Amino acid sequence: MDQPTNKRFGMVIDLDKCTGCGACMVACMAENNVPFREDDTDKLLSIAWMRVYRLKNGKSFPQAEECFLPRPCQHCEGHHGHSPCVSVCPATATDYDMQTGIVSQVPTRCFGCRYCMAACPYHVRQFNWWDPIWPDGMERSLNPDVSVRMRGIVEKCSFCYHRYQRALDEAYAEGRRDLKEHEYQTACTQACPAGAITFGDLNNPAHTVHKLAQPDTAHEGKSRNPKAFRLLERLGTNTKVYYLSSREWVRRAGDSALRKS
Amino acid sequence: MDSALIPKGVKRCPIGQFAVFIAVVGAVLLWGVVAMLLCYIKGLNQTNMNNAYGFALWIWADLAVIALGGGAFFTGLLRYIIGKDELKNIINYAVLIGFVCYSSALLILAIDVGQPLRAWFIFWHANVHSMLTEVAFCLTCYFGVLAIEYVPLVLENRQIDKVPFFHNLGHNMHGIMAVFAATGAFLSFFHQGSLGGVTGVLFGRPFGYRTGLLIWPWTFFLYTWSAAAVGPCFTIFITRITEMVTRKKLVKDNVIDLLAKIAGWMLLTYIVAKIIDTWYWAAVTAPSMGLTLMDFYSNNPGSAYGIWILIAEVVICGVLPALMLVSAGVRRSPALLFLAVTLAVIGACLNRWVMVLQTQAVPVLNFEGWFTYFPSWQEVATTILPVAYGIIMIALSYRYLPIFPQEQELNPIEGGK
Numbered sequence: 001m002d003q004p005t006n007k008r009f010g011m012v013i014d015l016d017k018c019t020g021c022g023a024c025m026v027a028c029m030a031e032n033n034v035p036f037r038e039d040d041t042d043k044l045l046s047i048a049w050m051r052v053y054r055l056k057n058g059k060s061f062p063q064a065e066e067c068f069l070p071r072p073c074q075h076c077e078g079h080h081g082h083s084p085c086v087s088v089c090p091a092t093a094t095d096y097d098m099q100t101g102i103v104s105q106v107p108t109r110c111f112g113c114r115y116c117m118a119a120c121p122y123h124v125r126q127f128n129w130w131d132p133i134w135p136d137g138m139e140r141s142l143n144p145d146v147s148v149r150m151r152g153i154v155e156k157c158s159f160c161y162h163r164y165q166r167a168l169d170e171a172y173a174e175g176r177r178d179l180k181e182h183e184y185q186t187a188c189t190q191a192c193p194a195g196a197i198t199f200g201d202l203n204n205p206a207h208t209v210h211k212l213a214q215p216d217t218a219h220e221g222k223s224r225n226p227k228a229f230r231l232l233e234r235l236g237t238n239t240k241v242y243y244l245s246s247r248e249w250v251r252r253a254g255d256s257a258l259r260k261s
Numbered sequence: 262m263d264s265a266l267i268p269k270g271v272k273r274c275p276i277g278q279f280a281v282f283i284a285v286v287g288a289v290l291l292w293g294v295v296a297m298l299l300c301y302i303k304g305l306n307q308t309n310m311n312n313a314y315g316f317a318l319w320i321w322a323d324l325a326v327i328a329l330g331g332g333a334f335f336t337g338l339l340r341y342i343i344g345k346d347e348l349k350n351i352i353n354y355a356v357l358i359g360f361v362c363y364s365s366a367l368l369i370l371a372i373d374v375g376q377p378l379r380a381w382f383i384f385w386h387a388n389v390h391s392m393l394t395e396v397a398f399c400l401t402c403y404f405g406v407l408a409i410e411y412v413p414l415v416l417e418n419r420q421i422d423k424v425p426f427f428h429n430l431g432h433n434m435h436g437i438m439a440v441f442a443a444t445g446a447f448l449s450f451f452h453q454g455s456l457g458g459v460t461g462v463l464f465g466r467p468f469g470y471r472t473g474l475l476i477w478p479w480t481f482f483l484y485t486w487s488a489a490a491v492g493p494c495f496t497i498f499i500t501r502i503t504e505m506v507t508r509k510k511l512v513k514d515n516v517i518d519l520l521a522k523i524a525g526w527m528l529l530t531y532i533v534a535k536i537i538d539t540w541y542w543a544a545v546t547a548p549s550m551g552l553t554l555m556d557f558y559s560n561n562p563g564s565a566y567g568i569w570i571l572i573a574e575v576v577i578c579g580v581l582p583a584l585m586l587v588s589a590g591v592r593r594s595p596a597l598l599f600l601a602v603t604l605a606v607i608g609a610c611l612n613r614w615v616m617v618l619q620t621q622a623v624p625v626l627n628f629e630g631w632f633t634y635f636p637s638w639q640e641v642a643t644t645i646l647p648v649a650y651g652i653i654m655i656a657l658s659y660r661y662l663p664i665f666p667q668e669q670e671l672n673p674i675e676g677g678k
Contacts, residue, residue, distance in 0.1 A: 044311035084465035090393035091382040112375020117315030121465035121625040152375025256551040
């Protein structure tokens with residue numbers, strides 16, 4: 001059997017479709033055993049691998065507009081896998097997988113120095129300030145494919161990597177070495193009622209994400225789609241999460257250069 | 262009561278007075294220990310850090326004490342390698358201060374990590390691309406060097422020195438100290454530099470990010486240079502404070518003057534490099550990331566990070582003390598000299614503060630605002646803990662070890678031996 005070529009799993013989020021319902025956040029928390037506290041109102045202390053931001057255009061009625069922006073880990077590739085967080089981790093607790101393009105996090109390896117948090121401009125890396133405490137009986141509903149994290153370590157979105165492993169296992173059992181597009185999908189993608197999130201292999205022209213994102217590999221994945229943008233593209237993070245919006249002010253919100261405009 | 266342990270020919274305060282002093286400082290130390298235990302037992306939720314402020318007071322304290330402790334390696338380099346012989350009269354104290362600073366940094370780091378029991382992973386699963394790995398290796402090795410440099414001093418205690426083995430060991434260690442001084446300078450170059458690289462490599466954080474030479478951002482070299490400049494200033498600063506507390510002159514003026522003069526020229530060259538670096542960052546690096554200089558210094562709560570902080574660091578605590586220290590007239594005035602070294606010390610601390618804290622505070626995503634942080638009492642107490650520890654270490658060393666070779670000559674005891 002032929003070895004499959006390297007993949008670059010990525011996501012396209014259509015902000016014109018996102019209603020800000022938060023189903024992606026809930027699905028992510030349930031899928032990945034993300035801990036929460038009784039009072040989780042301080043969002044700088046709580047953990048959410050997927051967080052929905054509320055953007056405003058700063059104008060008053062009737063020009064006032066809002067937009068909801070879901071933000072998972074951007075799975076930065078940087079230059080040749082030199083993503084901001086991976087290169088700084090002193091204990092190799094996070095890794096850039098050249099075969100999938102996924103930035104992993106190894107909870108049992110992390111010793112909680114938080115250097116990766118300082119490195120990430122998207123604040124996708126969050127710290128377990130407390131040990132997780134599950135409401136009575138909830139332990140039984142935890143996902144057995146995802147290890148529960150302890151106090152004192154960093155965690156983040158993994159693009160539901162365990163689902164990729166499970167899908168690969170099933171494909172191998174059937175004698176295949178490659179996956180079909182629908183076989184590996186993240187929890188947030190499947191939960192989105194508006195169909196705003198699309199997930200797949202950015203390297204595969206047959207995949208919807210490739211068609212939507214239209215990544216230009218000669219220019220570090222910059223999109224050829226005029227509606228598409230990536231967050232903080234100028235920093236050279238070379239992310240794999242693309243956003244679509246027909247509104248210019250939303251597209252500008254992703255660019256660090258346009259702070260004052 | 263403890264007179265048999267006190268070096269010959271010098272006078273020390275009564276043991277009762279000394280015990281009270283140690284008890285008072287010890288109470289502060291105990292307060293820090295309680296806070297440390299709370300952090301260990303309950304976790305880092307005892308701090309006011311958060312997901313936007315993963316690095317905060319402790320990392321600043323680490324960077325600051327390591328910069329200030331740079332006096333040990335640089336004075337050692339000047340004394341043993343370059344051959345500035347007069348500095349033998351202050352090298353002991355520089356080593357002691359360095360030892361205190363580095364052990365404090367290691368202690369704070371041990372509290373700062375979320376899983377202290379896994380701290381050894383940094384050595385076992387080392388990622389050689391990480392600046393923090395380089396810091397951990399060089400810092401640990403250099404702490405070993407400092408311990409080796411401090412041991413001969415301990416062996417000079419009157420009672421220990423009576424044991425022939427220890428006497429000979431101390432004598433032989435003195436003989437090969439140049440090797441350790443060279444090793445210390447080599448290691449310090451890399452760990453001081455890699456501390457500069459900690460924020461310098463963060464290309465996702467435009468405030469801290471710097472371009473550089475090969476794999477090293479410019480901050481790598483700036484941190485080493487500033488530590489070499491400010492470390493001796495801190496040695497002079499602490500020496501002067503010790504002289505005030507003991508009400509004795511402990512080091513001759515020509516020794517202080519030489520060290521201050523060298524520190525002054527180091528500081529002047531550093532601050533020129535720092536200004537060039539700041540200009541290049543503001544004019545080229547930050548704009549290439551879509552930001553202007555004032556984006557980093559405006560619209561933040563209470564103007565905590567207004568442009569004043571850059572002026573304070575570079576001009577008031579950089580250019581000014583540098584010009585003061587290179588002036589022979591200023592160096593001759595004890596008050597002005599003290600002011601100059603104090604400003605230089607504040608400047609280095611301010612530099613480390615902005616590089617750690619402001620880097621976290623500045624919003625990078627367009628739709629986020631400035632992040633604010635104020636340390637919890639547990640963070641403050643654990644940061645003061647090493648200060649109390651340092652005072653006790655210095656007090657014990659001063660009382661029982663011949664730290665200052667010129668003390669006897671400068672403070673003859675009437676009719677004494």
